[in-house]
Amino acid sequence: MKKIILLLLFVSSLTINAQELTWHTDVNKASELAIKNKKPLMLFFTGSDWCGWCIKLQKEVFKTPEFVKWATENVILVELDFPRRKQLAPELLQQNKNLEQMFAVRGYPTVWFVTPALVDGKMTFNRLGSTGYVANGPQGWLPGAKQILANK
Numbered sequence: 001m002k003k004i005i006l007l008l009l010f011v012s013s014l015t016i017n018a019q020e021l022t023w024h025t026d027v028n029k030a031s032e033l034a035i036k037n038k039k040p041l042m043l044f045f046t047g048s049d050w051c052g053w054c055i056k057l058q059k060e061v062f063k064t065p066e067f068v069k070w071a072t073e074n075v076i077l078v079e080l081d082f083p084r085r086k087q088l089a090p091e092l093l094q095q096n097k098n099l100e101q102m103f104a105v106r107g108y109p110t111v112w113f114v115t116p117a118l119v120d121g122k123m124t125f126n127r128l129g130s131t132g133y134v135a136n137g138p139q140g141w142l143p144g145a146k147q148i149l150a151n152k
Helices: 002-018 027-037 052-062 065-074 090-102 137-149
Strands: 041-046 076-081 110-119 122-131
Touching (some): 027 041, 027 076, 027 110, 027 122, 041 052, 052 065, 052 137, 065 137, 076 090, 110 137
Parallel strands (some): 041 076
Antiparallel strands (some): 041 110, 110 122
16 A cells, blocks of 8 residues: 555656746747756747647657656757647747748757857857657657757
8 A cells, every 4th residue: 555655656746747847938038048047948849739749749758757857957948839729929929930930840840959149139049950759758859859969
């Protein structure tokens, strides 16, 4: 009985940890935070309410304790959503479309790792690399992300 209770406590703590991630939607605020904390941005281009591969990536990777630990230590997360059923604020939709064009996103999910910099009062992004859905959960996805970040 004690083992079952301990197991339930462990699983619930993992679930709580996975929910503690902060996904920013304002790229300018996220960029300021990234510069301050000397971390790159992880830009997640997604169709949160219609893209099956995006939902699969979220479930299999982004909501796992391994990803939460890695992301907390290494990146500032930014979600750039293109939903079909919910409506975004016009300025948020425009920001997301501008970034989608800037990074030549052709499909979802697309994840770009970038380092932001303020140059002459304008935010610029040094592209480190991109990825998308990779099978095998965090064990499949994280090595690629780590390799991209090794380029910074």
